[in-house]
Amino acid sequence: MHVALTGATGFLGLRLLRRLLDTHRSVTVLVHAGSGDALHRITRFFALTGVPESSLAELPGRLRVVETELERPGLGLSGRAFQELADGLGAIWHSAGSINLAGDLPELRRTNVEGTRNVLELAAAGRASPVVHHVSTAFVAGSRREGVAYEDELDDAYGFENAYERSKYEAEALIHAWSGEHRRPVVVLRPSILVTDLPPHPELPSHPFQVVERILRDARRTADPGGRPRVRLVGRPDGRLNLMQVDHAAEMMVRLAGRTPSGGVDTYHVVHDRDVPVPTIAALLERLVEVSIDLVATEPDDPSALEALVDFYPGLTTYLTHRRRFDDTRVRALFGSSAASDRVDLDYLWSGLVPRGLVPAGPPPTAAFPSARHA
Template identity: 30%
Template sequence: MAPTETAIWCVQHTVKDIADDAASVPYGKPLANHQIHILNDRLEPCPTWVTGEMYIAGDGLALGYLNDKQKTAELFIKHPQTGERLYRSGDLGCIMDDGIIAIQGREDGQVKINGHRIELGEIESTIAAHPAVKDVAVVNLSTDGNLAAALVVKEVTNSEIIFSELGTLLNDKLPKYMLPTHFFTLDTLPLSQNSKVDRKQLKVQLTQLQQQLTTQYEAPFDNHVERTVAQIWRDLLNVTEVSRHDDFFQLGGTSLNAINLLSAFLAAGFDADIDLIFNHAVFSEMSEALAKANEAKQAWLESIDLNSMATEALEGLADALPYDSNSEPKTLLLTGSTGYLGSYVLREILDTTDYRILCLMRCDDIQHGFSRLEQAAAEKGLPTAIPHERIQIISGTMSEPYFGLSNTDYQALSAQVDVIVHNASIINLMDPLSALYPTNVEGAREIIRLASSHQVKPVHYISTIGVHHALPSDVPQPVVEHTQVVPWREVELTYEQSKIMAETLFTEARRHGVPVNILRPGTITWATTETPFINDDAFLKFYRACLNIHAYPASELAVNIVPVDYVATCITAIVKGATGQNSNFHLVSDQSTDVAQIYNWFNELGCDIQPLNFITWKDKLNDNFVRSFVELYFKQGMDSGGHHQYATDNLKSILAQFSLPNFAVSRDYLKPLTQKYNNA
């Protein structure tokens, strides 16, 4: 058996015993001179048991469709890598362990919504179980998820009762993401020429019916939440009126501008996440969910007591041996060892010290931990040879009390560690504080707990220069290293909030006798090697967005970028030369660099990126991440970014001990970026 496009027969399977619970008969294996490939969306082979689309090749392939060049070009394709001529069957299947192909439905019978692959036939069979339903077909009315079911029902049947009963039935049988949003009754389902349901025509028909269902307009309530949400919707969707019954996605929203919606909510102070938007798309429901989330957020924020948290973490001090500044540390605990900066720090410590290194990380077992270290190094072009004799894997979770370790394992860890480099951090700039708090703040608490147990251990905490972004614009320049940070409750940006909270905890630990150095890197960028790994971070996204529209926002803003390998060198030098101190270090380049200077260098290196007024530039942006980032971080314009010049006296003193140079940004440093992305 096979499609007509492959000379009728291209596969065979001998049917023997069939299990009672089998959903279908296997499709089989291809005949001689025929090939069947199960490929993903990128035309790559799918692993065993992974669903993909079935492509057929071989001698039996037809030349195409008679007098239909468009359809021939659409379905008879040439593989971009192998050059093999393929027929795109539209069937979904997988290859089982024995090499036999199993059919799993049609491509047009499956849809993907918010990351979920949905088999429409499963929804249809569940609906068809209702005794009043004669026929049913389900289609998706929008790319972002708007399932609609068309029913043909028996005569003299109250459709409203059926819809209600179906709602109960489907809620019991199917997950929420598979539930139809709309039900429609039709006299008949539209059929194609071969008597199958014409889903394209049905989609057009149901879309028209949906548009005819005009909901009575209801203005948003006159309260802070609904006024704010309404204004955000109007600005984002470019509409003049918003009803409480409007659906964000039916009003023109997409999964892409849902990201913009999220950033607007965060900028407005709401404790939102992307799931809230997808799960509460109707205005009234979204507003109610935001209001409840805000109430919970306020109650949670009011409950945070960093003094009490520090006191709890420092309870072990009473029984701990004091820090011995004359002892030579031998064992170092490193957190965040698989991250962007962490991989470079681990390599620098391995190459320039004799420390035995304990790496605390999430992993299934020791082998998995080493595998993660090697993979992280390989991704960044670093040496993948990880010396097992110098590294010990500690499988634990930063935010859990005692890292989730047993008492025996925790006591053994505490007894081994001489010095701590705490680098682990969640650095999603657009996450709500509640998402950052467990790792960034509770993780700091756990490091203090460890540092103050058994014997007091010196800590090097990797913070961020961003803790100074909330300083007043008239603060003396350069900002000196002992400058007191703004209290976290006075800061709007959540990532900076979380790092200030952690610094507050570590400052309290200092006050009680735990030596803590606080290290504040600038915007970490690619290494100074000839062909460095370039991290897909906010800086890169911003550059590529500007490159794409040939414009950057004219601004007096100065930014401080610093290479990741230089930061790792600084951290290691501070560990070797300043362990046991209570100092702050700005790990930044000598001077913050004007935005205009950076883009002048880009242009000298072959780019074409010209200055534009901030508003005009923002209107031209077509990158949703960058637009969201700008809305959140530069609400009042680019000149309000809070960046400063930073003093580096403490850092220079340490670097001088090891004859290490300071870093200054230059045009040549930008070359790897322009060489890789100038035409992107």
């Protein structure tokens, strides 16, 4: 069965591609037209994470690169090229998306909702009725800060913390409508916040904590408070967030995709079994940006210039008040203890944010796809 993957150059997409190459002789990557040499970026990721030269040399023969415009009907391809692409597929992985938490809704809708619509159109056109594996996010649960979010829930009643969450919710709603209308299965994979302990590198895609670090650092520089300033952030000392190792998330997703779909929409929370306490995240930020963070119950009446700048970004302070849990009973029932992953702690997060040597000291984090086990 031939698979296509969108978003293969992304933080998650690269790990999904690595997993897919473990079991598929070739993969079609639907890359972002005009966004730079995708094959080179993919090859550099594999090289930097320890894949042997012999496997790297095989990549051009194992990847079929198709430049696409996700936001345009027909993915910006000619009618004929679109139909030929669709007819050659047994499965489509849709991981491309904008994760810009500060983006505005029209822009996010174009990439995340219209992009999903156009990928579904590809699936509808395919002669072999390819199965769609859609990468969503556990954060479609929106502004629900307490309690338990279940895999079968998709509800906008709580509102959303930012336009990104809303756009991902709308994409999932579209999938439900499409699946019902076309009577086609879709697997929806909802990871939590993805993290790595691989040190940052200019040739690797950034991950969400790198973005938060950059924003805090820029705010600190702009406000220029000197010393080690105190920053009062609205947050709960008993709050917690779910952070999942990106390599483990990719492994779980590919395993889940290997199951026979029910025929409708099968949704899975791909989350860590232990949440990270909010004070651990505050301690990480203190260490990274040399500030002292006080978690406070309400916004200060007299915010400093630094506090005002930090509060402006919709991807940090809102999440420090979260205490909800994501239920993943379905995944654990399928995979038992193999669904569990190592603890994500301060040291792990620190490793993924502080530049070091290029290649981690240990072995590469996952198999190096030396040869595909299936065609």
